[in-house]
Amino acid sequence: MPLRFPIRPEGLTSGPTLRPSGGPNGAPTYEMWKRRIGASLARRDEWKESVIRFFVELRGERVITWGAEEMQQYFDFWVNILYSNAKILLGHIYFQDPKLIVKKTTDRVIELAPMIEALAQYYQRELKIKRTNQKALINGIITNLGVTKTGYKAIFGEPIEAVDERDEDSIAVTERSLRQMGLLKDEKKGVLDPEKYHELIADERPFVINVSPFDMLFPVGSKEMDELQWVGQEITTFLSTVKNNPLYPKELTENLQGTHIVEMPEGRRMLGIDRDAFAGDEEYKIIRIYEIYDMKNNQFHIIEPTVRDFLHSSANPYEVLDGHPYDFFQPCISPGKDVYGTPLPKIDEAVRLEYVTIRQRIMAHIDKFVARLAVRSDGLDEATLRQAKQGDLGSIIITTDDPNKVFSGMPNPGIDPATFIHLNQLLNDLRISTGISEAKRSGEGRRKTKGEAVLIEKGSDVALSVDQDKVDDFVTGQARRLVQVILRFVDYPIALMFADPGQAEQERAVIPSEDIRAEVHFSVKVGSSQQPNPELDRILKTDLFSLAINPATREALGFQGKAPDYVRMFEDVVAAHNLPNPEDYLVDLPPPEQELEEGEEGGQEPANILQALAGGQQ
Incomplete structure (x- = not known):
C-alpha cells in the first residue's frame, strides 16, 4: 500500500512524523x-x-x-x-x-x-x-x-x-x-x-x-x-x-x-x-x-x-x-x-460561568435579605394581612385555594436593575454562541407580524446550517x-x-x-425536525389567498386558461387559524337567474352584498 501521506519536517507537520520501525x-x-x-x-x-x-x-x-x-x-x-x-x-x-x-x-x-x-x-x-x-x-x-x-x-x-x-x-x-x-x-x-x-x-x-x-x-x-x-x-x-x-x-x-x-x-x-x-x-x-x-x-x-x-x-x-x-x-x-x-x-464556558455566578449571587441575596411568605389570603387577620402587604415582613405572595394562582409577585429590593439587564445580555450571548436564537430556543418563534416571523425563521435556520x-x-x-x-x-x-x-x-x-x-x-x-411556525404559516396562507382574489391575478391566470381554487385555499386559511370544520364557513350559492324572455320585467338591483349573496331581491 502506498504511503498515505508524506514525511514532512517536524516543524511543518500537524501530527507525528513517520518514523522507521523495528519489524x-x-x-x-x-x-x-x-x-x-x-x-x-x-x-x-x-x-x-x-x-x-x-x-x-x-x-x-x-x-x-x-x-x-x-x-x-x-x-x-x-x-x-x-x-x-x-x-x-x-x-x-x-x-x-x-x-x-x-x-x-x-x-x-x-x-x-x-x-x-x-x-x-x-x-x-x-x-x-x-x-x-x-x-x-x-x-x-x-x-x-x-x-x-x-x-x-x-x-x-x-x-x-x-x-x-x-x-x-x-x-x-x-x-x-x-x-x-x-x-x-x-x-x-x-x-x-x-x-x-x-x-x-x-x-x-x-x-x-x-x-x-x-x-x-x-x-x-x-x-x-x-x-x-x-x-x-x-x-x-x-x-x-x-x-x-x-x-x-x-x-x-x-x-x-x-x-x-x-x-x-x-x-x-x-x-x-x-x-x-x-x-x-x-x-x-x-x-x-x-x-x-x-x-x-x-x-x-x-x-x-x-x-x-x-x-x-x-x-x-x-x-x-x-x-x-x-x-x-x-x-x-x-x-x-x-x-x-x-x-x-x-466553548462558551467563560460566558456560562459568568452568567451562573451572577445568578447565584442574586439568589443568595434574595435568600438572605428578602423574607418570603406564601399563605392563603383567608388565613390571616386583616391587621396581619395589611402589615404583610406593607412590606414589614418582607415580600409576600398571597394565593387563594388555588395554589397556582398568584396575586402579587416577589420583588427583589436592593438589587440594581442594571444587573438583570447584564444577566439577560449574557443569556443572549450564550444562545448565540450555541448557534440558536432566543425565539427558537424558547419556542417563541411566533410573532404577530409577517416580517418578524420570517426573520425569526430564517435566522434560526441560518444559525443551524x-x-x-x-x-x-x-x-x-x-x-x-x-x-x-x-x-x-x-x-x-x-x-x-x-x-x-x-x-x-x-x-x-x-x-x-x-x-x-x-x-x-x-x-x-432528511426531514426537518424543527418545530413548525404556525404564525408564519397562517400569514403566508392568508397573503396567498389575498393575492388569489385580486382581479389582476384572476385575469392573468385566465389568459392561461386557469383559475385559482378559492375553496381549497380558503379551507387552508381557516385550518391555519386552528379553527375546526372549514366547511362551516362556506355556504352554497343559489343557482344563477335565467335570462328574461322579451317582455318580462326583471327584479330590482340588489341594494347590498347580503342581497347579492341571497339572490337579488328582498
Missing part, C-alpha cells in the same frame, strides 16, 4: 505496539478525566442530584444532563429516515444508481442506523467525538464438507470472502486446506454500531483525523468469548485470567459463606483486547497485552476503505490539544462506507433482496461484481 519491512513489532497502546491509553485517560471534570462542573451549576461516584461509573448521564441543550443545539439529529441519493458522476453510476440507492435505503431500516446515529451524534455534541463502526460479520459453525460435494462457484465465492476478511490461513500452516475442506458460512451480514468515544485510541500527538497512521479500539468482552474464538491460538489464550465483574454478595459473607459462587466461572469474567488498524503498513492486529504475541495479525481488510471501519463526527472546529478536540459546551452540513457529511460518509463494505466482502453479483419473488432470475436487478466503490458518493435529504 520486517519496517513494520512495528508486537512490543512496539504494546508501548504505543500504553501511551495512547494514558492520553485517552487524561482526556476522559477532563470530560469528567467538565461534567462535575455542570452538575454543580445545574443542581443535579447525582453523586460523584455515580458519575464516575455511569456515563449515560450525559444525555440526561444536557439532553435539552443538545436537542436545542442540534435539533436535526432527530432526523427522519434519511433519503440517500447517489450522485450521478459517471454513466455506469447513473445506470446502477437506483439499485445502489435501494440497497442503502434497505439497510438504513434493517440495521436501525437512525437510532445508532442519534447516539453517536449526541456523543459528538457532548465530547466532540462521535463514532460509528461499519463492517461485515460472518457467522461460522456449519459442518465441514468435502469440496467435491459442493458447488464450485459457491466454494470460490466463500474462499474469496474468507481471504478478504483475513480468515483464510495459508495452506502450508495446516490450519485450513481449501483444496480438501471448507467451512460453510452460516450467516453473513453488514453491521453499523455506535462506539463509545472513550474506547477509541489514536497516535499520541495526532492533530487531524485525515492524517492518522493507525486507529485502535479498546473492546471489553467476556473471557470465555476470547478463549473459545477459533481465530486466536489456544496456546496464547489458555492462561488468560480476566477480571471478575460479579462480586460475592455481602450477605453471603455475613452468613459465613466464604466461597465465591462465581469463582472460576469465565462467563462472569471480562477481558480487554485491542483492535489495531495500521494504515501505514496495511496491517490488522488484535492484541491482549499480557500474552507474548498477537492474538491475530493479518492484512488490513479495510485497506481500500480508508484503512479502518470508523466514521467520526466532530462538530467543534476549535482546535484542541490533539485529535480529540474541544467539547462543544466547553453549519451544524446541518456536518451531520449531512457524517451520514453520507457512513452510507458510502456501508455500500463499499458490502461490495468489498460480498464478492459476487448482489441480487436485490427486495426484487419481485415472481420475477425470473435472469431478469432481476443486480449490482455487478466489478469494482465501483470509488465511484459511489451520496447526498442526503
Whole structure:
C-alpha cells in the first residue's frame, strides 16, 4: 500500500512524523505496539478525566442530584444532563429516515444508481442506523467525538464438507470472502486446506454500531483525523468469548485470567459463606483486547497485552476503505490539544460561568435579605394581612385555594436593575454562541407580524446550517462506507433482496461484481425536525389567498386558461387559524337567474352584498 501521506519536517507537520520501525519491512513489532497502546491509553485517560471534570462542573451549576461516584461509573448521564441543550443545539439529529441519493458522476453510476440507492435505503431500516446515529451524534455534541463502526460479520459453525460435494462457484465465492476478511490461513500452516475442506458460512451480514468515544485510541500527538497512521479500539468482552474464538491460538489464550465483574454478595459473607459462587466461572469474567488498524503498513492486529504475541495479525481488510471501519463526527472546529478536540459546551464556558455566578449571587441575596411568605389570603387577620402587604415582613405572595394562582409577585429590593439587564445580555450571548436564537430556543418563534416571523425563521435556520452540513457529511460518509463494505466482502453479483419473488432470475436487478466503490458518493435529504411556525404559516396562507382574489391575478391566470381554487385555499386559511370544520364557513350559492324572455320585467338591483349573496331581491 502506498504511503498515505508524506514525511514532512517536524516543524511543518500537524501530527507525528513517520518514523522507521523495528519489524520486517519496517513494520512495528508486537512490543512496539504494546508501548504505543500504553501511551495512547494514558492520553485517552487524561482526556476522559477532563470530560469528567467538565461534567462535575455542570452538575454543580445545574443542581443535579447525582453523586460523584455515580458519575464516575455511569456515563449515560450525559444525555440526561444536557439532553435539552443538545436537542436545542442540534435539533436535526432527530432526523427522519434519511433519503440517500447517489450522485450521478459517471454513466455506469447513473445506470446502477437506483439499485445502489435501494440497497442503502434497505439497510438504513434493517440495521436501525437512525437510532445508532442519534447516539453517536449526541456523543459528538457532548465530547466532540462521535463514532460509528461499519463492517461485515460472518457467522461460522456449519459442518465441514468435502469440496467435491459442493458447488464450485459457491466454494470460490466463500474462499474469496474468507481471504478478504483475513480468515483464510495459508495452506502450508495446516490450519485450513481449501483444496480438501471448507467451512460453510452460516450467516453473513453488514453491521453499523455506535462506539463509545472513550474506547477509541489514536497516535499520541495526532492533530487531524485525515492524517492518522493507525486507529485502535479498546473492546471489553467476556473471557470465555476470547478463549473459545477459533481465530486466536489456544496456546496464547489458555492462561488468560480476566477480571471478575460479579462480586460475592455481602450477605453471603455475613452468613459465613466464604466461597465465591462465581469463582472460576469465565462467563462472569471480562477481558480487554485491542483492535489495531495500521494504515501505514496495511496491517490488522488484535492484541491482549499480557500474552507474548498477537492474538491475530493479518492484512488490513479495510485497506481500500480508508484503512479502518470508523466514521467520526466532530462538530467543534476549535482546535484542541490533539485529535480529540474541544467539547462543544466547553466553548462558551467563560460566558456560562459568568452568567451562573451572577445568578447565584442574586439568589443568595434574595435568600438572605428578602423574607418570603406564601399563605392563603383567608388565613390571616386583616391587621396581619395589611402589615404583610406593607412590606414589614418582607415580600409576600398571597394565593387563594388555588395554589397556582398568584396575586402579587416577589420583588427583589436592593438589587440594581442594571444587573438583570447584564444577566439577560449574557443569556443572549450564550444562545448565540450555541448557534440558536432566543425565539427558537424558547419556542417563541411566533410573532404577530409577517416580517418578524420570517426573520425569526430564517435566522434560526441560518444559525443551524453549519451544524446541518456536518451531520449531512457524517451520514453520507457512513452510507458510502456501508455500500463499499458490502461490495468489498460480498464478492459476487448482489441480487436485490427486495426484487419481485415472481420475477425470473435472469431478469432481476443486480449490482455487478466489478469494482465501483470509488465511484459511489451520496447526498442526503432528511426531514426537518424543527418545530413548525404556525404564525408564519397562517400569514403566508392568508397573503396567498389575498393575492388569489385580486382581479389582476384572476385575469392573468385566465389568459392561461386557469383559475385559482378559492375553496381549497380558503379551507387552508381557516385550518391555519386552528379553527375546526372549514366547511362551516362556506355556504352554497343559489343557482344563477335565467335570462328574461322579451317582455318580462326583471327584479330590482340588489341594494347590498347580503342581497347579492341571497339572490337579488328582498
